Amino acid sequence: MTEQPRKAFLYVVVCAAGIASGVGKLVSAAQERGWEVGVIATPVAMNGFFDTAAVEALSGRPIRSAWRTPADPRPFPPPDAVVVAPATFNTVNKWAAGLADTLAVATLCEAPGLGVPVAALPCVADALAAHPAYRESLHRLRGMGVRFGEPYSGEPQEDERRPEFGWERALDLIEADGA
Ligand SMILES: Cc1cc2nc3c(=O)[nH]c(=O)nc-3n(C[C@H](O)[C@H](O)[C@H](O)COP(=O)(O)O)c2cc1C
Numbered sequence: 491m492t493e494q495p496r497k498a499f500l501y502v503v504v505c506a507a508g509i510a511s512g513v514g515k516l517v518s519a520a521q522e523r524g525w526e527v528g529v530i531a532t533p534v535a536m537n538g539f540f541d542t543a544a545v546e547a548l549s550g551r552p553i554r555s556a557w558r559t560p561a562d563p564r565p566f567p568p569p570d571a572v573v574v575a576p577a578t579f580n581t582v583n584k585w586a587a588g589l590a591d592t593l594a595v596a597t598l599c600e601a602p603g604l605g606v607p608v609a610a611l612p613c614v615a616d617a618l619a620a621h622p623a624y625r626e627s628l629h630r631l632r633g634m635g636v637r638f639g640e641p642y643s644g645e646p647q648e649d650e651r652r653p654e655f656g657w658e659r660a661l662d663l664i665e666a667d668g669a
Pocket of ligand 1: 508535579613614
């Protein structure tokens with residue numbers, strides 16, 4: 491029997507923003523585009539921000555949030571691309587500063603150095619986005635080759651509805667040639 495070629499493996503990093511409840515849309519869209527998906531969530535995101543059981547069922551793998559023990563095998567293959575969606579103010583700033591205190595941020599800190607495409611869809615309120623540290627973080631991460639989606643504050647529009655969070659934009663960004 492001929493061996494099937496391995497599908498490209500995508501890490502989806504999830505942070506603790508309210509919009510994270512929709513991350514299953516990103517996992518499904520990535521799978522439809524031919525990616526195999528492993529989800530890595532921040533410890534806060536694991537605490538009620540999305541349906542972890544549903545996302546595990548969808549991806550077919552346990553969600554990673556804590557480091558494995560040295561004796562455990564690596565649960566995911568190395569990534570062919572990494573996306574973080576939603577990316578919080580907290581995680582963006584820690585990532586830019588190189589503070590790898592959660593598996594999620596450590597994964598992000600390492601990703602640009604692996605030479606794989608890396609994309610981020612921040613969900614950050616306008617008031618927080620005005621903080622100079624955040625603006626400097628975006629500048630630093632862009633300089634490292636991270637591809638950013640358009641700013642999204644999550645704040646309701648005039649009709650009181652929240653604008654759509656363009657989950658698939660993360661996939662467009664990693665799939666674009668040298669974006
Ligand atoms: C209901 C709720 C919604 C939140 N939404 C956001 C958000 O959209 N963006 C953000 O940057 N932080 C948001 N926060 C704050 C983060 O959860 C908080 O800063 C947390 O420390 C982020 O942790 P993480 O970056 O490790 O996931 C929210 C908090 C709560 C309780």
